Amino acid sequence: MGILYEQTDLVGWGIWLFVLFALMAFNEFSRTTKWGGLTLFLIVPVVLTIFVWPTTASPGNEYGTGTWFNWVKTYSALAGCLGFMLIRYRPTLLNNKWILLFPPGILALNILEACIRDFQVYFYNVPNGAYIDNLWVMSGPWNLMNGVAGLLNIIAICGWVGIKISKDQSKDMIWPDMIWPWIIAYDLWNFAYVYNCISDHSFYAGFALLLACTIPSFFIKKGAWLQHRAHTLALWIMFVMTVPSFVDRLAPVPSTHNPRAFFIVSLISLISNIALVSYQFYRIRQRNLHPLKDEIYADTKAYQTVLSQNGL
Template sequence: MGLLYTAGDMSYWAIWLFILFALMAFNELGRSKPWAGITLFGIVPLVLTIFVWPTTAAPGNEYGTGTWFNWVKTYSALAGCLGFMALRFVSWTGKDGQTHHLYEKKWALCFPPLILAINIAEAVLRDFQVFSFGLWEGGTVENLWTISGPWNIMNGIAGILNIITICGWLGIFVSRDKTRDMIWPDMIWPWIIAYDLWNFAYTYNCISDHSAYCGLALLLSCTIPTFFIKRGAWLQHRAQTLGLWIMFIMTVPQFADRIAPIPTTHNPTAFFIVSAVALAFNAGVAVYQLLQIKRRSLNPLHDEIYTHTRPYKAVVDENR
């Protein structure tokens, strides 16, 4: 891919494509069948935690999967998957004889933006940490090649803006169809693209030679379903595909380095460009939201911002 990647064998891109569709397929399985979701994001990781990951993701291993970041990311992603399933399916009969649902509770609706913000903040801290390493000519840290530069600061700021622009979570509801998806109508395409650009830049900056998979393929695996399979459920798609990928890479840590490597070009210009684009787009979303808040006298901690837009209305019409 020219400026961004170099792969010695084009068959690696065929494997990349397989990974993309496998993530989408298992996401659909976990989304459509509650028993599959519980198995994939509850039972399987429990077994792996006890019998597999202490070996394959041991601290200091040669593939870099034993870092604090990988372990924290794994369990925060799985917590998101299970938490969103609880929002979708937990219900009870109250003293009034009526059926009540967890997603009807405002305190429960604070969980999705909280777990999302935590995941973004983890990556922001990592970008700043890579800058602090002072690897201005590039080098290996925790068995992963990276290069420090202004792009780390730029993308860290983009991530902070991405957190600030999370909005409309009190409008989350569960779809009326049989899959009972967690729908967040105020999370429309500008924010999603801003997140994708920021997250891709983060993976390019901090996990450079793995970013074709954990950045490009992983982001497409949740963005494609959001636009073409189940609109309004981006965060659910994101949590499940992230959980699937990180469980796989914790189990088969040599995959991106030995089995099907797609390394970056290690070109500083590429690092600067991807982070500059991410920062510019996130700044644009932040400015747009600020203008909408002022113009329409909205409370960003309570009100939905995009209710006047066509994508918001389409998602509500399809699911409520």
């Protein structure tokens, strides 16, 4: 695995592929059926909250699932899933311009939560690494670099005024302006965040989880990245909260704990998000656009492809 992870065998890669395809399959199930979405993101979490998570995700447990961040991330991801379903199946809500603020708002909140966590790990001041709340972390400049990259990624969220509902049976929430430059910059930032803050879980929670929403965004249902991301993130967190031993005991693939690896992934994240924000500001100035009122990429082929493939 080189600089990022310790070696894993074919069984390890098989488990990784199973996680990837299971996330994609459950995402499709929840995306294409209303009852599937309600079951996975409302009924199941209520049952788990009452009967399972108080034990498997209790504060201070040996797997680190009882931290404030896990609980906040779980319910913010679920809030996104349910909020997006409400918009999808009540499309007249989009006539209220304030409703359009919900998708970028919940997205920005999730990114901000991760930025705060990166900064928190930096201020733990454990440059040689340590277990804190039963999670291994290593403080360093990479935390600050990636925290700043995340804030830049928030600044680059654009074009939510153009959010629409697809005309097909699945009624997906389509965000045409959220095309590949932002998605790739987000993926690089989020992988660096996961690598920095839950390093020994990042083989799944970073590598597999990000591909589980990026692959559908490029090859299955274009324009619905945020919906894919909310679904797969909620599914993964619910699984980890329920079976916390999976990553640490059942199928562990630890990182190398190499400071150079932390620095490299965070540097790539920071450079990509600086480039993204710079490019968007260039387009805004060149085309005399308003970043809060206009779509930034409406004249691009990628944008037009999203519209055509969703009957818009």
